[in-house]
Amino acid sequence: MFIKNLFHLVRHELKLEMKQKHFLSSIVLYIVSTIFVCSLSFTSIEDTKIWNALFWIIILFSLTNAISKSFLNENSDKQLFLYTLINPRVLILGKILYNLVLSVFLVLLSFFVFNFFIQSDGLKDINFSLFLLAVVLGSMSISSTLTMVSAIASKTNNNIGILSILAFPILIPSLLLSIQFSNLAINGGTAEMATQFIVFLSLINLLIIILSFLLFPYLWRE
Amino acid sequence: MKAIKKHWWKALAVLLLVYTLLFSFLVPLSPTIKSASPSSLEIGDNRIVLTGYNTNFQEGETIDASIEFGKKTLICGKNIKVLSPNMISAEFNIPEALPSKILHVRLKTNRFSSFSPELVKAYSIKVNNDTSNLCIANNAMATSTPLDIPNRLQLNETIRNLMFHVPMWFTMMLIFTISFVYSMKYLRTFDLKYDIIAREAVNIGLLFAFLGLITGMIWAKFTWSEHTDLFTTKGWWVNDVKLNGAAITTLIYIAYLILRNSLNSDQQKAKVSAVYNIFAFVLMIVFIMILPRLQDSLHPGNGGNPAFGKYDLDSTLRMVFYPAVLGWMLLGVWMLSLKKRFANLENTLIDEL
Amino acid sequence: MNYKSLLILISFLSLMGTRALAQDSAIERTFHESGKINVVVAVVVVIFIGLIFYFVRLEKKISKIEKDIKN
Structure with a gap:
């Protein structure tokens, strides 16, 4: 029953997204234009460290923008009706899952756009599969944190401003981990060298999901 | 008798802090x-x-x-x-x-x-391994071991800051833990008196966090930095794991206060900020445990150890460091209890008026 | 943060930005003399000021409440 509800919810969110295309297209446009502005001032970056840091900063801001909207529609009557019917734990898990899918898509998209506009000679010996793993794991921890914090921030009037104030300090450590991890992948590291990062990032992901699962019902109850 | 039972720990705090001050200013550095x-x-x-x-x-x-x-x-x-x-x-x-x-x-x-x-x-x-020209000079014998504080390279007298700078962080962590515990209590009972403690604890904890940051900056400037001139921005901030952890902690709790201010009703304030407090505290603790294992630190016990190394404190320093930590912690709890009692009074007054 | 304190902060930062005229000013020397004992003094003073700051804030709150009671 729980799982069934969960998938219903995720499907519902996806359907909603497909219907109102303006949201997704606006966030894609945001990513492309940000990267384009960066490419105008950089064109090519010799130092892979800077390339990497710039990439993660763009990811951080685009994900913040994308996920800040996840609890915005909540006030409309239809949504309220839906949410009174289902368990809040299903709701937060559904939101997190949906945002995971969304953020992995956005991150992969921004990687290809970023790589298209801003070249770096240092990327020759990149371990591509490991880099993808770093990007996916990192963006997962960022998006699940942002989902929970946006639920908190939705209770205030100034949603987006509060969201970044609340979320960024909590995000710094997992962002640091992801940056180090993807740096290792860029410099041709192997999976064995990155075990530490993989374990820590997965643990953090798990912990964030468990915490949201436990805490969200308190937020939801009026 | 009743007063002693009620206030003994405050007297202990004062005694421990006086002991700390006297010890750390009177005991000389070892020659x-x-x-x-x-x-x-x-x-x-x-x-x-x-x-x-x-x-x-x-x-x-x-x-x-x-x-x-x-x-x-x-x-x-x-x-x-x-x-x-x-x-x-x-x-x-x-x-x-x-x-x-x-x-x-x-x-x-x-x-x-x-x-x-x-x-x-x-x-x-x-x-060569020729040790035939060894001489024996054993005229002087150390007869007694005097009480002194070790004189370490680079640190010199500033090692005394151990009794002032480091306990700030210990106290801060204790007070934020108290805040975390009372936030959980609040979510279990929805009783606003627990929320008051959680909120006041964040206020006091932030005071100690700022004191820890400023004292740490001063200490770092004169031990780790090559830029010794005071009037530059260089050297005040070192990119160190523990500093970053401290900065993250401070930012999280400032965000907590901002979150409180942007909510309207008391119940809403209490509930939402308790959720954020628990969420942020657990993640912060995890990061403080994880991050030092990934990077080296200038702080003692570096390279995979989030706390002190075994050899960083000698027996003389232990004699004063642990009492100092306890004393500062008790002082912090004392300040917290004052703030809590004051907030309670304020609430009853508002209810009456 | 109000306008006045922002101004003080900016002027302080700009003071930090512009180096002092003398390379080794008297203040700097005091921190390095005699085993850097004055660094310890500075740290203790900062903590003392911090605690006093806490008392001042508490006093302000108490006076406000007292005023409310009177009215």
């Missing part, structure tokens, strides 16, 4: 050799002037100076002269071959013994 000049050795007779800190040499005192390798005495100093209470000179006859390239002068009196910084060789020393 050490700060420098040796000339710091390079040549074959034949070398007259080396040793400058010490807190050494207080006296005329007629038995002083041994010798160049040592490992635990073996290689060359004994002759003609030891006391130039001033902090200066002494000795003659060393350096042979052509020595068993080591790393040489230190060891100074031994009845009161203390200390090694000098490393001496540089002005010529290339032939290394």
